[in-house]
Amino acid sequence: MTSKGPEEEHPSVTLFRQYLRIRTVQPKPDYGAAVAFLEERARQLGLSCQKVEVAPGYVVTVLTWPGTNPTLSSILLNSHTDVVPVFKEYWSHDPFEAFKDSEGYIYARGAQDMKCISIQYLEAVRRLKVEGHQFPRTIHMTFVPDEEVGGHQGMELFVQRPEFRALRAGFALDEGLANPTDAFTVFYSERSPWWVRVTSTGRPGHGSRFIEDTAAEKLHKVVSSILAFREKEWQRLQSNPHLKEGAVTSVNLTKLEGGVAYNVVPATMSASFDFRVAPDVDLKAFEKQLQSWCQAAGEGITFEFGQKWTQPQVTPTDDSNPWWAAFSRVCKDLNLTLEPEICPAATDNRYLRAVGVPALGFSPMNRTPVLLHDHDERLHEAVFLRGVDIYTHLLPALASVPALPSES
Numbered sequence: 001m002t003s004k005g006p007e008e009e010h011p012s013v014t015l016f017r018q019y020l021r022i023r024t025v026q027p028k029p030d031y032g033a034a035v036a037f038l039e040e041r042a043r044q045l046g047l048s049c050q051k052v053e054v055a056p057g058y059v060v061t062v063l064t065w066p067g068t069n070p071t072l073s074s075i076l077l078n079s080h081t082d083v084v085p086v087f088k089e090y091w092s093h094d095p096f097e098a099f100k101d102s103e104g105y106i107y108a109r110g111a112q113d114m115k116c117i118s119i120q121y122l123e124a125v126r127r128l129k130v131e132g133h134q135f136p137r138t139i140h141m142t143f144v145p146d147e148e149v150g151g152h153q154g155m156e157l158f159v160q161r162p163e164f165r166a167l168r169a170g171f172a173l174d175e176g177l178a179n180p181t182d183a184f185t186v187f188y189s190e191r192s193p194w195w196v197r198v199t200s201t202g203r204p205g206h207g208s209r210f211i212e213d214t215a216a217e218k219l220h221k222v223v224s225s226i227l228a229f230r231e232k233e234w235q236r237l238q239s240n241p242h243l244k245e246g247a248v249t250s251v252n253l254t255k256l257e258g259g260v261a262y263n264v265v266p267a268t269m270s271a272s273f274d275f276r277v278a279p280d281v282d283l284k285a286f287e288k289q290l291q292s293w294c295q296a297a298g299e300g301i302t303f304e305f306g307q308k309w310t311q312p313q314v315t316p317t318d319d320s321n322p323w324w325a326a327f328s329r330v331c332k333d334l335n336l337t338l339e340p341e342i343c344p345a346a347t348d349n350r351y352l353r354a355v356g357v358p359a360l361g362f363s364p365m366n367r368t369p370v371l372l373h374d375h376d377e378r379l380h381e382a383v384f385l386r387g388v389d390i391y392t393h394l395l396p397a398l399a400s401v402p403a404l405p406s407e408s
């Protein structure tokens with residue numbers, strides 16, 4: 001497939017741009033419009049469409065293409081329907097207009113993360129169906145809400161439902177990241193998000209005095225310890241060219257709260273941190289480390305979690321994993337270079353892997369700067385269309401993986 005002029009836009013691109021115009025933007029996504037769009041796609045494709053309301057107003061939409069051998073486990077193609085907010089004033093074009101420039105770049109929130117992939121799945125299935133194919137394994141496309149705020153009202157609930165178990169997912173694909181080089185990034189694991197709020201309490205008083213044991217003083221010590229740890233991990237990453245970002249633990253100080261007036265020493269102050277813990281870290285020991293940083297700073301320091309993922313899983317990337325073998329074989333045949341990595345951020349794949357579904361994070365966008373969550377998020381239509389091609393090759397291979405030992 002090649003990109004075409006504005007007068008003859010490829011229908012897959014037109015559909016992509018229609019989907020981008022639906023305002024599923026946090027914190028108040030229009031999920032109703034997205035579900036209606038997907039129901040219409042199901043109708044057009046002749047696929048069954050199941051809606052599972054996992055929480056009031058939070059619907060997971062499942063489009064199913066049945067395989068010829070129902071005893072086999074299925075392929076699950078997941079994508080989230082929500083997108084992150086925008087700072088409109090920093091955009092060159094309205095982020096919900098899906099403007100396409102003269103070179104073929106489509107500007108929109110969700111262009112990379114991850115409305116492109118939802119439409120690529122749908123269009124790959126459409127093409128394969130039109131060509132008359134049928135595969136042994138069933139293909140389910142799941143479209144989930146709430147990913148951008150943690151998936152707690154989306155995939156986290158869905159994987160616990162009987163409707164999810166009934167899908168009998170054997171393998172899943174979900175989002176990855178664009179890659180600015182010629183290569184394609186693929187994620188086989190991800191770091192665990194730990195959002196930690198440290199609260200320090202101490203002696204209050206008049207701002208003119210040398211008060212001892214203040215909340216600020218002690219909080220400063222904790223912040224210093226954590227930022228020193230950050231520096232150590234950064235150096236470890238910098239000094240080893242074999243390590244990729246997802247392989248070390250990152251942390252950022254993202255919030256400081258407390259205080260009421262210049263001349264009043266507050267009795268309490270807090271600092272919030274976004275930790276992303278590498279999957280090989282002993283999480284119990286890491287929590288002890290957090291405790292000891294707090295204890296070392298003095299009395300009256302506590303911490304609480306905003307997010308605390310404790311079940312990191314790794315999907316094997318060798319031929320012991322038949323799904324990886326099929327996935328990587330197709331990429332090799334298509335001459336695509338893969339860069340297997342640990343996802344630095346959190347995706348819904350963590351919930352799938354935690355219930356035992358091997359899963360890869362893959363967004364087929366090479367030669368594309370990483371612009372997710374950024375201003376001017378955009379994707380070239382030719383890269384988008386190439387992605388449809390790639391899934392058109394991946395799906396037959398994945399849906400034809402022979403029965404696994406556990407399935408015979």
Ligand SMILES: CSCC[C@H](NC=O)C(=O)O
Nearest residue numbers: 148149150193307345346
């Ligand atoms: C940890 S819950 C938030 C999930 C979010 N996912 C995508 O950006 C992330 O910050 O990684």
Ligand SMILES: [Zn+2]
Nearest residue numbers: 080113114175
């Ligand atoms: Zn995403």
Ligand SMILES: [Zn+2]
Nearest residue numbers: 084113148372
């Ligand atoms: Zn995102």
